[in-house]
Amino acid sequence: MDLLPVAPLDVLRRRRSAKWRFHPDDVLPLPVAEMDFDLAPPVQDALRAAVDRSDAGYPTPLPTLADALAGFAGERWGWEIDPSAVTAVTDVGVGVVELLRLLTRPGDPVVICPPVYAPFFGWVPEAGGRVFEVLLVDGRLDLPGLERAFAQHPAAFVLCNPHNPVGRVHTREELTELVRLATAYGVPVISDEIHAPLVLPGATFTPILTIPGAAAIAVSLVSSSKAWNLAGLKCATIVTAGPRLADVVGRLPQDTPWRVGHFGVLASVAAYTDGVPWLDQLLATLDDRRALLGRLLAERLSKVSWRPPEATFLAWLDCTAIGTGAAPRELFFTRGRVALEPGPRFGANGSGFVRLNFGTSAEILEAAVDRMAEAAAV
Secondary structure, eight states, X not given: OOOOOBOOHHHHTTOOSHHHHSSOTTSEEOOSSOOOBOOOHHHHHHHHHHHHTTOOSOOOOTTHHHHHHHHHHHHHHOOOOOGGGEEEESOHXXXXXXXXXXXXXXXXXXXXXXXXXXXXXXXXXXXXXXXXXXXXXXXXXXXXXXHHHHTTOOSEEEEESSBTTTTBOOOHHHHHHHHHHHHHHTOOEEEEOTTGGGBOTTOOOOOGGGSTTGGGTEEEEEOSTTTTTOGGGOOEEEEOOSHHHHHHHTTSOTTGGGGSOHXXXXXXXXXXXXXXXXXXXXXXXXXXXHHHHHHHHHHHOTTOEEOOOSXXXXXXXXXXXXXXXXXXXHHHHHTTOEEOEXXXXXXXXXXXXXXXXXXXXXXXXXXXXXXXXXXXXX
């Protein structure tokens, strides 16, 4: 399969998204979870057609978005979604916060598993809750630790599946045990599955709602935004499979569907229905970049170690041989002019780590590692 091309660096720098506008032009920006590949042709066609017909009004996400998601999930993962159980929300973060507002009383504990996507730490207090950390162990869910936490009856558990930043794809067995524990202690599970379409060769994604018993205790949030690079278009979905969580979702603010981006709906429908061949090409390309990054680190930056991710285009790099805290990120930025995410943003146990986005060209990735190696050698 041919790999996806990436525009030259000078062309990428003309983009106006956060990745390309936040840093000076001498910096290679690899922190934000935003890829450098061109949009999938079906998505481009859908957006161009909307502009051509001056179709930029209010969104009508249902039923087309729900039907498209259900078709994609069924084909991709064998996940049978009832389209009537799909609710459109602005993005996954908004969905999580709004669900937590309904499940959490002021000061209630909400469990998360660091190192984890940095906004998790803000979403919980935004909804009035208090973060309760159960750290990953060797990149995996600490199931005994979760049981101890669940025994204290937190308001909810926010799961990251696949897990950002470590790239772990939780197994069916792990999720089965998680559902058993959540059921036993009555803890609702909010599963952020935004990276689900980005599971790389060698791993298999399991939607939490395909686990027996999960319908009574779990809710899933999915979006086309990460896999098809559509974050700025603002469209995601909440999926339920049982009456308890459907009742919770039914109490969301009445205007919730109107806060979705119209272009986001159009692009998501195009992605789910016609963008799968492009997605497969993307996964082959990311698999290639994952292998390239492994070779580059081994050959040029052996101070840095890693566990190749099973999903996403994000690499969680152990730089503790270079420094602790955010020191490695600062070194690579100030001396190498490579921007990465500092590990402590994902939790205190991210000290000495950085997160690198390898969803780019081989040339940019190689240049970044060379700069990082030079910075570390000083």
